[in-house]
Amino acid sequence: xxxxxxxxxxxxxxxxxxxxxxxxxxxxxxxxxxxxxxxxxxxxxxxxxxxxxxxxxxxxxxxxxxxxxxxxxxxxxxxxxxxxxxxxxxxxxxxxxxxxxxxxxxxxxxxxxx
Amino acid sequence: xxxxxxxxxxxxxxxxxxxxxxxxxxxxxxxxxxxxxxxxxxxxxxxxxxxxxxxxxxxxxxxxxxxxxxxxxxxxxxxxxxxxxxxxxxxxxxxxxxxxxxxxxxxxxxxxxx
Numbered sequence: 001x002x003x004x005x006x007x008x009x010x011x012x013x014x015x016x017x018x019x020x021x022x023x024x025x026x027x028x029x030x031x032x033x034x035x036x037x038x039x040x041x042x043x044x045x046x047x048x049x050x051x052x053x054x055x056x057x058x059x060x061x062x063x064x065x066x067x068x069x070x071x072x073x074x075x076x077x078x079x080x081x082x083x084x085x086x087x088x089x090x091x092x093x094x095x096x097x098x099x100x101x102x103x104x105x106x107x108x109x110x111x112x113x114x
Numbered sequence: 115x116x117x118x119x120x121x122x123x124x125x126x127x128x129x130x131x132x133x134x135x136x137x138x139x140x141x142x143x144x145x146x147x148x149x150x151x152x153x154x155x156x157x158x159x160x161x162x163x164x165x166x167x168x169x170x171x172x173x174x175x176x177x178x179x180x181x182x183x184x185x186x187x188x189x190x191x192x193x194x195x196x197x198x199x200x201x202x203x204x205x206x207x208x209x210x211x212x213x214x215x216x217x218x219x220x221x222x223x224x225x226x227x228x
Contacts, residue, residue: 004157031214040123042204042218043158058215090157094214103216105150105157 003027006091006106014114019078021109023091030096032074033103034058034066036087043090049074050096081113116141118207120219128227133177133192135222137205140186145207147188148216149179152202161203164188175199200226 004025013019023032030051035043035058045058047066055066063085065077074093078085088110092103121136139145147164162173169181179190188205205219 033216035218040220042118042120042220043206043216044218045215048215059217092158096214101214102148102160102163103214105159107155107157 004091004093004104004106006089006109008109009107010110012112012114013081015082016080019081019111021076021078021089021091021111023074023076023106025072025074025091025093025104027093027095027104028071029093029104030071031094031101031103032068033092033094034064034074034076035090035092036060036085037090037108038087046076046089078111081111083113085111086113087111116145116207116209116217118205118217118219120203120205120222122222123220124223124225126225126227127195129197130194133190133195133199133224135190135203135205135224137179137188137190137219138186139188139205139207141207141209143210144181144183145209147179147181148206148208149173149177149188149190150204150206150218152204152221154201158204161190195224195226197226197228200224 007022033048034046049055049068091106094101094103117140119138149161150158172178206216
């Protein structure tokens, strides 16, 4: 049971480059989420998806693009990376069975933008 | 907008002592409440969640939390700290009907002293 995986685990890139972070879950969960974690801010929601082809903005969506063509995948793209996007990114998924279903988190991707 | 306050970004306790991590939320409607734990270089793991069935919620690893509506609080406790409890703890809230969006507190780093 692989659960939820993220790739790459570590990424270093340069300002202005496009970067895509991958998230894959094997549970067929309906909901998927992208968060960024910064010191002193906890986790902040970037985008989420309720199902394939349905996505919506979270608290901090600027500079990010998402897509969800398949239920199991939810890639996050930084179209033109900036230093302020240096962070740890977490993907999560939830079953969507009820209002209070649990979100399960991936191991995270540490992104450094030089 | 929903907000979560975790008092104390760093808490130190001796092994065997009581653990108390504080969480207060702001909402006019009782939200759904969660505590997550994050070990170094790992994703977040659910400790417990408030489902409105009971105000005292028991979670994994001996942790529990009590929902107090009058104080808008959901503090996390453990009677006796263990070295393995050293980690970062996050309180999170979700408004009913908010498409499962979680708002996280800024986290509390728990250190357990021998």
